[in-house]
Amino acid sequence: MSGGTAAKGRMYGGELMPWAIVLVAGGFLVLFGGVWLGGTLGAAVTGSGWHPPAFGLASFGALLTEGPDALWPGASTTGVTAGIVVVFGVVVTLVVLTVRKAVSYLAQPKGLARQRDLAALAPDGIAARARELRPSLKGRTELHPDETGNLLGDLAPKGPELRSSFEDVELDLMAPRAGKSTGIAVPRVLRAQGAVLLTSNKSDVYAVTRAERARKGRVWTFDPQGIAHAPREMWWNILADCHTIEGARRLAGHFVASVNDDQSKKDFWISAAQNTLTALFLAAARGRASVLDLLTWLADPADRTPVDLLRDVNMVAMAEQLQGTVRGAVETRDGIYETARQCVACLLDPEIVAWVTPDPHLPEFRPHEHVLGKDTLYLLSKDGGGSAAGVIAGLADATMRAGVVAAERMGGRLDPPMTAVLDEAANVCRISDLPDLYSHFGSRGINVVTLLQSYRQGSRVWGEAGMDALWSAATIKLLGAGLDDADFVEKISKLVGNSDIRTPSVTRSKEGVSRSYSYRLDPVLPADRIRALPKGTALLLATGVRPALIRLRPWYLEPGAAAISAAAKAETAAITERATRSWTGPASPAPTEAASRWQRSAVTLNKPTP
Numbered sequence: 001m002s003g004g005t006a007a008k009g010r011m012y013g014g015e016l017m018p019w020a021i022v023l024v025a026g027g028f029l030v031l032f033g034g035v036w037l038g039g040t041l042g043a044a045v046t047g048s049g050w051h052p053p054a055f056g057l058a059s060f061g062a063l064l065t066e067g068p069d070a071l072w073p074g075a076s077t078t079g080v081t082a083g084i085v086v087v088f089g090v091v092v093t094l095v096v097l098t099v100r101k102a103v104s105y106l107a108q109p110k111g112l113a114r115q116r117d118l119a120a121l122a123p124d125g126i127a128a129r130a131r132e133l134r135p136s137l138k139g140r141t142e143l144h145p146d147e148t149g150n151l152l153g154d155l156a157p158k159g160p161e162l163r164s165s166f167e168d169v170e171l172d173l174m175a176p177r178a179g180k181s182t183g184i185a186v187p188r189v190l191r192a193q194g195a196v197l198l199t200s201n202k203s204d205v206y207a208v209t210r211a212e213r214a215r216k217g218r219v220w221t222f223d224p225q226g227i228a229h230a231p232r233e234m235w236w237n238i239l240a241d242c243h244t245i246e247g248a249r250r251l252a253g254h255f256v257a258s259v260n261d262d263q264s265k266k267d268f269w270i271s272a273a274q275n276t277l278t279a280l281f282l283a284a285a286r287g288r289a290s291v292l293d294l295l296t297w298l299a300d301p302a303d304r305t306p307v308d309l310l311r312d313v314n315m316v317a318m319a320e321q322l323q324g325t326v327r328g329a330v331e332t333r334d335g336i337y338e339t340a341r342q343c344v345a346c347l348l349d350p351e352i353v354a355w356v357t358p359d360p361h362l363p364e365f366r367p368h369e370h371v372l373g374k375d376t377l378y379l380l381s382k383d384g385g386g387s388a389a390g391v392i393a394g395l396a397d398a399t400m401r402a403g404v405v406a407a408e409r410m411g412g413r414l415d416p417p418m419t420a421v422l423d424e425a426a427n428v429c430r431i432s433d434l435p436d437l438y439s440h441f442g443s444r445g446i447n448v449v450t451l452l453q454s455y456r457q458g459s460r461v462w463g464e465a466g467m468d469a470l471w472s473a474a475t476i477k478l479l480g481a482g483l484d485d486a487d488f489v490e491k492i493s494k495l496v497g498n499s500d501i502r503t504p505s506v507t508r509s510k511e512g513v514s515r516s517y518s519y520r521l522d523p524v525l526p527a528d529r530i531r532a533l534p535k536g537t538a539l540l541l542a543t544g545v546r547p548a549l550i551r552l553r554p555w556y557l558e559p560g561a562a563a564i565s566a567a568a569k570a571e572t573a574a575i576t577e578r579a580t581r582s583w584t585g586p587a588s589p590a591p592t593e594a595a596s597r598w599q600r601s602a603v604t605l606n607k608p609t610p
Contacts, residue, residue: 156537174483256432273337298337307319344390346389412444481532
């Protein structure tokens with residue numbers, strides 16, 4: 001050993017020696033104190049009375065050389081021993097609990113919200129908030145947790161569980177297979193207290209939740225493209241809300257949004273097509289025509305029927321506008337009508353149009369009745385070409401707006417609240433003004449949960465400004481695993497904030513050792529850590545509190561999962577059987593009147609434009 005190393009060793013030894021003496025003395029004190037207290041208690045309990053020996057080294061030495069009789073003469077040796085064991089057992093238990101609590105405290109990421117910060121989302125706080133929001137809960141002392149709010153997950157690492165209130169609206173960003181379905185969509189549907197609306201492009205959530213929701217109310221499955229191969233057991237009047245210009249324009253906007261990626265970049269043809277569709281939807285609704293009639297009008301711009309229908313119901317200005325489009329330059333008119341045809345192209349599929357055509361043999365789905373009960377509406381559609389996204393968005397929008405109307409009639413808020421889970425909202429449920437309506441839905445007791453794969457995916461649909469508005473309106477945001485947008489993740493890291501990192505510096509000199517500390521600001525969660533969040537965890541951003549790290553609660557780990565899993569397997573088997581039958585090509589039934597009319601309109605659609 002060199003002289004410098006030996007000097008450093010002696011220096012360190014000199015610094016640690018006082019601490020070693022304190023630790024040894026403290027250990028002996030605890031050891032003898034436990035023996036002294038335990039032995040005295042044991043002797044007293046066994047009938048020898050409270051006669052504690054002197055608390056000193058002499059007593060400890062006598063105990064080691066002569067045994068317990070030297071300190072507690074006449075007492076039962078068994079009682080004294082038992083008292084000592086009990087005291088040390090209690091001490092060890094307290095130490096273990098303290099250490100575990102300290103480890104749990106230290107394991108929490110520095111700078112993130114802790115339990116006391118999230119008191120409003122914890123069980124007691126969320127129960128108090130539920131009583132304020134739901135008049136039906138007032139006066140009840142015991143509440144089921146699902147009656148108080150929507151389960152978000154458990155605060156990492158040890159809880160408690162956190163819930164959002166019934167006036168919160170939620171935006172969740174997670175990569176595929178990061179737990180959106182198992183940890184968010186399925187639990188929201190299973191635990192919902194009122195009516196449910198779910199949109200999806202897959203049958204997984206439908207298969208898991210259908211049987212359970214059927215126990216609570218009626219299940220409506222709108223599956224025009226055979227995602228779950230569900231038989232058509234309902235129809236929806238797509239023109240029901242088109243008796244007003246606002247309703248007709250909203251429906252036209254849903255079809256336009258299904259083919260236009262960015263609502264902030266509408267060109268002339270898209271805007272003109274929306275105006276034309278608005279007029280045609282309004283004419284069909286006011287004139288008691290059908291969607292098939294509307295397709296015929298689109299195929300032949302020279303058809304004066306919609307103009308005449310609008311005039312007949314005193315919609316003169318709208319009739320003049322439509323007539324002006326028809327009488328315009330042929331190239332412009334044909335371009336507008338062709339764009340409009342492309343927007344509603346999904347209605348050329350007879351399998352899709354049958355779901356929105358009146359059928360006297362099937363029940364009609366009525367949104368205004370649905371929102372008042374505990375029924376469930378599944379809206380399933382494919383992505384890409386041939387998608388029924390415009391129809392899905394129209395029905396979802398009509399249902400949520402019906403919830404707003406019902407809430408206003410109830411005094412301002414639905415009770416029980418309605419749950420709307422918009423899974424794959426950017427693909428199958430493009431409601432163009434969803435960002436503007438988001439906070440309004442929350443104030444009406446409509447809990448909307450929008451699930452996206454990334455921030456950029458939402459920007460492609462609603463534009464940068466629209467996605468910023470949706471982000472700002474969401475009072476609860478969950479960011480899960482696999483977010484690969486570097487710019488967005490860097491912004492989230494800045495939102496989480498920085499923490500002070502203390503760095504010690506030790507200076508040694510002939511005069512002794514001196515310590516100093518410097519401080520720097522480091523991100524609480526750097527961008528790489530946010531991007532690498534483990535599957536099943538999420539960063540919670542709630543209004544008014546610091547960000548928190550939570551663990552999602554997948555449905556298959558909850559009580560009762562075995563029964564739900566068995567029902568899901570049975571439903572999946574039924575879906576597979578229906579899919580197999582559809583591929584084998586069952587005998588085609590005689591064409592219905594609606595199908596015949598569709599064939600005629602399809603032939604008309606291919607006629608040359610005059």
